[in-house]
Amino acid sequence: MTGTSTLRPQSSVLSPDTVWVVGHQNPDTDSICSAIAYAALRRALDLPGATPARLGPVGTEAAAALARRDLPAPALLTDVRQRVADVMNPSFVTVGHDATLYEAGQLMREARKRLLPVVDEGERLRGILTVDDMADRYLGEMTVEAAHRVPIALDRYLRILGGQLLAGEPGREFAGRIWIGSTQVATLLHEVAPGDLVIVGDRENAHEAALRAGAACLIVVAGRAPTGAILALARERGATLIVSPHDIYATARLLNLSLPVSEIMRPGGPTIDPDDLAADASGALLGPGTRAVPVVDEDGRVQGILSRTDLLRGRRKRVILVDHNHRSQAVDGLDEAELLGVIDHHNLGDLRTAEPIPFILEPVGCTATIIAEHYALAGIEPEPPIAGLLLAAIISDTLLFTSPTTTGRDRVAADRLAALARLETEAFARELFEARSDFRGTTPRDLLLGNLKAYEFGGASLAIGQAETLSTAYFDERDAEFVTEMERLKAEGPYDYALFLATDILRGSSVAIYPGPPERRLVVGAFAPADAGTNRAKLPGVVSRKKQVVPALARVLGGR
Known part of the structure; x- marks a missing residue:
């Protein structure tokens, strides 16, 4: 029996069940679309909190794919480090600053709370009242006040x-x-x-x-x-x-x-912001007699309570990686998160886990192909919007099946998805490639960093950017700007080598732009181009960074 996956709107309020499904830094179309599609599949199967995420801006091609079905972009994820909001106790009781000590004591007993934030009429924090404060008051009384x-x-x-x-x-x-x-x-x-x-x-x-x-x-x-x-x-x-x-x-x-609680409360005590790192929050709990502190937002309103116990038992964020498995391309703070799985089509990276996890690497042209096959294995038919996103990713990564990374599995998946999405593949591809080639308002630095991947071979670090286009005219006119930006990138990285590929989708070739002699020697050693100039070389038949460029450069660097 065939089931149906469900698209859900993004929510700014995350539940403890949230599992981030996230692609790589500088996300391309496959990274964006696969995150959305795989999150939808896992919600339908076993993870109701599966939430797609991205690690950077949405490119023009992916934006076009999303706009075609009026779908929102995945949430922007800055890191997966444990925050105070992840570990605090959101179940709390406040007391008004004009409440009586008797009422506050009754509230503590009924709610079984040892700390009450004291708030004003606008629910802003005025101080805290603890059971120790109440006990000290009681034991210190010898007369009526x-x-x-x-x-x-x-x-x-x-x-x-x-x-x-x-x-x-x-x-x-x-x-x-x-x-x-x-x-x-x-x-x-x-x-x-x-x-x-x-x-x-x-x-x-x-x-x-x-x-x-x-x-x-x-x-x-x-x-x-x-x-x-x-x-x-x-x-x-x-x-x-x-x-x-x-x-x-x-x-x-x-x-x-x-008497009002304002008479014995502790005003001006330590507080913590919900977005503070949990690891940094422990200092606020080290004071004598400080068992817990209020968590307040920028307006001074209480969002929760953080105790030492909360820090000890706090749950790590949960993550599934799609379209990458290299630490350098992953979300910041991954070591502090719980990695639940990887689904990718690139070479084996350097990730390590304490326990076994599903780790799926398949030699196909696109991660979306693997995800489409998982839909079929689960007996779930993706909704047309999901099918359209998966098709867009396959078209993008295989350059409409012209890339040497293309496999028969990619073609079979694309045919099935096109039928489900009710799309004509070649017309859809033209629409996507035109969007990808629209560089209006884009700088060479934007293009260099927008699809940048870092590698290390033979002890040397290498950064490679790439942009696919219907015409390389934009890049031909801006050689000098790209050279300047790559020199800057090498200094900032730092990287030993930097390279940029302007790939002509229709002609099935690329132009390599590089900052200087070290990169020229690297390109000549890998491809022996006929016209390698000071800062550029034509690479006929070369379109795939993963399948053609990286392996060739790795062989040269590994044999240095």
Whole structure:
């Protein structure tokens, strides 16, 4: 039975199941299209998080292939190093800076969190509150906190007390001393001053004494409502009168716990950006008593929490490589990622893995051919847009079957894909090659770096750029500029040799442009061209960098 693959739109939010399917640096059409097609196949088979990616700008030819079906380009991937966003805990609870200590403690207990980011009304970080801060506060308490140091906000207190307000306005604040009314009435009359707060039992004479002494707030505990005379006296003197359902101890404790978390939070502590490297984030966790730190974005809003445990158990990014298997051409940070597989049609590179992985290298003209065969083996028929991308890659890599890398398998795959995509192969090829030959707004440096591959043979490093075109006129007019850019490239690399191939698709030949005598000797030794000049040589019949140029140069360099 034949299944169907599914195209999915790109998402900026990646799940923990994300597997990057990515081609080489300076991506060509095969690299772009194969990443999209293979990701679609693996999503249909076994990897729902398979996501295509690219390591550079999309070339004009690949852009034309994508535009034909109105498909988005793969996500641009800068590296696969482990970031804070990859390992942080995105499940977090914040507390408002005006919440009470009691409410924060309840939140910690219910959510089983040892750290709460404290945020303002705009959800921006103001500080952090830890369970250690709460414990230190609790153990350090010997008295009820004096309200003159931190005013008691009546609305916060009533919120956690669950008491009944009999007289006074809920928006008041009290800044006087706090008294526990277990003393003699005479003592209350002598000690209580105007503006003070008094907590007392159901002793009417104590109620009256406190109010006549000028108490701003009287709290009667144990749910015992005061008499009408006391209520009238409180109103007469403009005092607040509250009935607490708790005993004296709990009522007094809740006064301290009604303070805002901003009073004991740690302001200005360490934070981490989600895009920071996980390896660099450990320094923020080395401070005494620092078990975890908030992860905040550029606007100061909390995105997660990072703990030492998160760093230890953080999952590496997962990657599948297509159309390459050389470390020098791969995504940065590959050594820090989990490589799940390779599917390619180039020579064996220098990758190493700790465990066995599927490593598919096939001697065909294009990686897309291998992927098309894998669709068939899986019994899945690619949708027309996917089939069109695979066909575009085969046309591009084989130069419409004129490259010596072309095999019968490429032709069979292309015929099947053309039927599925409902495309006429030669007309589609002309469309792609015209797009590839459009160099408007492109500089020689862009072309040199846009399809550059690096190699090492016989201890010598070699960089080879290539551009395929319907006409080499652009390159004929800019020899000197290409020479300048290759000299610059050799210094920046650094490379021992640099070479650029301008390949004429229709004539099946190339022009080699090079910066100086070392490269001229290399080209002469490899191809013996009849007209090797100071900076260029015609190479009739040479179109394939992989099949014709690299092996010939490798033989010369290896025999130095």
